Amino acid sequence: MNLLEELSLKLQQGNTNAVKELVQQGIEQGLSAEEILEKGLMAGMDVIGQKFKNNEVFVPEVLIAARAMNAGAALLKPLLASDGTKAKGKVILGTVKGDLHDIGKNLVRMMMEGKGLEVIDLGIDVPSEKFIEAAIKEQAQIIACSALLTTTMNEMQAVVEAAEKAGIRQKVKIMIGGAPITDSFRESIGADLYEPDAASAAETAARICQE
Numbered sequence: 001m002n003l004l005e006e007l008s009l010k011l012q013q014g015n016t017n018a019v020k021e022l023v024q025q026g027i028e029q030g031l032s033a034e035e036i037l038e039k040g041l042m043a044g045m046d047v048i049g050q051k052f053k054n055n056e057v058f059v060p061e062v063l064i065a066a067r068a069m070n071a072g073a074a075l076l077k078p079l080l081a082s083d084g085t086k087a088k089g090k091v092i093l094g095t096v097k098g099d100l101h102d103i104g105k106n107l108v109r110m111m112m113e114g115k116g117l118e119v120i121d122l123g124i125d126v127p128s129e130k131f132i133e134a135a136i137k138e139q140a141q142i143i144a145c146s147a148l149l150t151t152t153m154n155e156m157q158a159v160v161e162a163a164e165k166a167g168i169r170q171k172v173k174i175m176i177g178g179a180p181i182t183d184s185f186r187e188s189i190g191a192d193l194y195e196p197d198a199a200s201a202a203e204t205a206a207r208i209c210q211e
């Protein structure tokens with residue numbers, strides 16, 4: 001078993017210490033942060049996702065794996081998206097109301113910060129009005145919303161409508177993402193941007209803030 005396979009396995013077992021050690025070893029062996037993230041950490045999380053779906057593992061196991069994932073990803077933070085580009089701009093980020101998933105959102109934050117953007121992370125279960133209040137207070141260029149559940153993705157439409165109601169729709173771009181989100185969904189709710197992964201979200205946000 002190679003290092004990345006072992007990393008995936010330890011993540012599935014929720015072994016945070018082993019995950020941290022293997023990520024560190026991967027870095028020392030010269031593997032890229034993206035490779036460690038995708039072929040080690042995210043690969044392990046995918047297996048957990050499948051088992052969760054099939055009722056082979058339950059919420060506690062998934063939470064322990066999520067904790068290991070966050071610990072491993074934190075070690076990669078300084079290396080991710082550090083291509084020297086330094087954008088200036090502010091992004092309000094959060095997982096929408098009713099949704100507690102934050103691993104993808106945290107990756108988006110890491111990648112955006114790696115691009116030099118200031119990210120105000122409102123956390124999970126964020127109601128639409130909180131996104132708008134923060135965008136006004138911080139004079140942010142982008143509101144970035146994450147959702148992982150088909151039952152919460154419609155909250156993104158509430159964010160678009162709240163921005164219109166508050167009169168800031170022309171001043172702020174609304175970016176959406178998360179596993180169930182597609183570009184046609186974006187179009188249907190009138191959001192501005194959809195990105196399928198954290199790295200593309202950061203690249204697009206940096207470009208928008210420089211325009």
Ligand code: B1M
Nearest residue numbers: 049053099100101102103104144146149150177178179198
């Ligand atoms: Co949940 N869960 N979960 N869960 N969970 C899913 C999403 C699910 C697909 C599992 C399944 O059935 N196969 C399913 C949703 C089904 C659906 O809606 N159709 C599901 C369910 C049903 C539930 C509960 C309802 C289960 C229950 O209680 N019965 C419950 C809901 C709680 C709630 O939110 N109200 C629940 C709970 C949980 C835990 C708390 C146990 C835990 C979350 C822990 C945490 O986040 N701190 C959890 C987890 C971990 C998952 C899975 C296994 C993994 C999600 C994840 O972190 N993936 C997930 C199955 C799966 O996705 N395979 C599942 C890794 C992460 C890096 O990917 O977040 O997709 P992701 O982020 C990606 C992209 O989507 C993108 O960038 C990242 C990659 O670079 N991205 C953006 C994300 N946000 C973006 C924003 C952008 C741009 C890109 O711009 C703004």
